[in-house]
Amino acid sequence: MNKHLQIHEIWVYLSGSPLLALILTLSAYQIGFVVYQKTNRLPIANPVAIAVILVASALEIIGMPYDKYFQGAQFVHFLLGTATVALAIPIYRGFRGLRGRMIPLVIALVCGAATSIISAVTVARYMGASDDIVGALIAKSVTAPIAMGVAERIHTSPTLTAVFAVITGIMGAVVARYVFDVLGMRVWWQRGFAIGLAAHGIGTSRAFSVHPEAGTYASLAMGLHGILGAVVIPLIASYILN
Amino acid sequence: MISGLVQILLWQGLGELISHEWLKTIPGPVIGLVLLLGFLIWRDRVPDAMGLVADGLSQHLGLLFVPAATGVILFLPQLREHALAVFTALVVSVIATVAVTVMVLRILSGNNPHE
Numbered sequence: 563m564n565k566h567l568q569i570h571e572i573w574v575y576l577s578g579s580p581l582l583a584l585i586l587t588l589s590a591y592q593i594g595f596v597v598y599q600k601t602n603r604l605p606i607a608n609p610v611a612i613a614v615i616l617v618a619s620a621l622e623i624i625g626m627p628y629d630k631y632f633q634g635a636q637f638v639h640f641l642l643g644t645a646t647v648a649l650a651i652p653i654y655r656g657f658r659g660l661r662g663r664m665i666p667l668v669i670a671l672v673c674g675a676a677t678s679i680i681s682a683v684t685v686a687r688y689m690g691a692s693d694d695i696v697g698a699l700i701a702k703s704v705t706a707p708i709a710m711g712v713a714e715r716i717h718t719s720p721t722l723t724a725v726f727a728v729i730t731g732i733m734g735a736v737v738a739r740y741v742f743d744v745l746g747m748r749v750w751w752q753r754g755f756a757i758g759l760a761a762h763g764i765g766t767s768r769a770f771s772v773h774p775e776a777g778t779y780a781s782l783a784m785g786l787h788g789i790l791g792a793v794v795i796p797l798i799a800s801y802i803l804n
Numbered sequence: 805m806i807s808g809l810v811q812i813l814l815w816q817g818l819g820e821l822i823s824h825e826w827l828k829t830i831p832g833p834v835i836g837l838v839l840l841l842g843f844l845i846w847r848d849r850v851p852d853a854m855g856l857v858a859d860g861l862s863q864h865l866g867l868l869f870v871p872a873a874t875g876v877i878l879f880l881p882q883l884r885e886h887a888l889a890v891f892t893a894l895v896v897s898v899i900a901t902v903a904v905t906v907m908v909l910r911i912l913s914g915n916n917p918h919e
């Protein structure tokens with residue numbers, strides 16, 4: 563009885579501090595990352611997807627409401643902004659040695675970004691998705707940390723946007739090579755740029771595992787798409803969502 | 805490493821300030837990113853400490869959006885109801901985006917499939 567009481571007290575203390583949420587978040591991600599490496603970086607074994615499923619199940623089991631979890635986990639969440647600023651470094655590295663290709667890359671960027679928004683919104687609308695879902699689809703090809711900031715600006719759910727971004731990344735990493743093969747596209751830098759634009763970070767890590775030049779162009783595409791999306795999406799969102 | 809983190813946080817702070825005061829539609833960290841990119845291009849090199857922090861952050865970028873993405877549990881009923889629409893929209897969109905981007909690049913760079 564006494565022992566039971568002690569455990570209960572420890573539990574109350576732990577669940578009231580950010581520690582529990584942080585342990586949950588980090589250990590779930592750690593498990594996800596180990597699985598990802600053990601499967602030779604299979605896109606479908608994405609560490610974020612695994613971590614989200616594990617954390618969500620754990621919250622369900624211990625009966626912790628999401629907002630209470632987030633109060634603790636916000637310390638991890640906060641670093642998103644810092645990580646966004648730090649994207650300048652891979653973009654800068656990508657910039658060097660490609661100056662001659664800048665114009666085709668910028669035009670492809672604009673066309674790809676427009677395709678991503680128009681196709682997702684049109685299909686979702688046509689199939690009768692709710693406004694929340696349509697809104698969250700707009701920024702889904704932009705890298706998740708930037709997409710969530712954009713989602714806040716256009717008054718749509720950052721959570722749904724992040725989830726759609728992760729799913730898009732996984733799908734892009736899985737299907738891109740088949741699309742390239744069907745279209746007969748064999749140039750690494752072009753393949754890399756397309757996958758980084760459509761499938762941001764997850765596509766980029768896939769590109770790096772296939773070919774270094776593809777990876778560099780993928781991270782450049784991801785960064786440029788992030789900047790373009792952050793500037794343009796808030797300006798056109800009200801037109802899309804009206 | 806700490807000096808790299810301090811520099812990145814300062815660029816973030818400057819970006820947040822500009823976003824708050826003048827460019828309200830653009831998230832502060834993105835403004836910080838653009839300013840830092842301009843700074844790196846001007847200096848033409850990445851300070852070692854900053855490169856170290858950036859590599860650490862980008863390697864495990866995914867960890868940082870786990871807390872927000874877990875919020876999906878609040879949307880499960882809605883997602884279940886529209887599951888087919890969401891899935892189709894995402895698949896069609898990602899295939900179309902990849903295809904359009906790569907074809908535009910190929911057309912603009914001279915149609916040579918074996919460059």
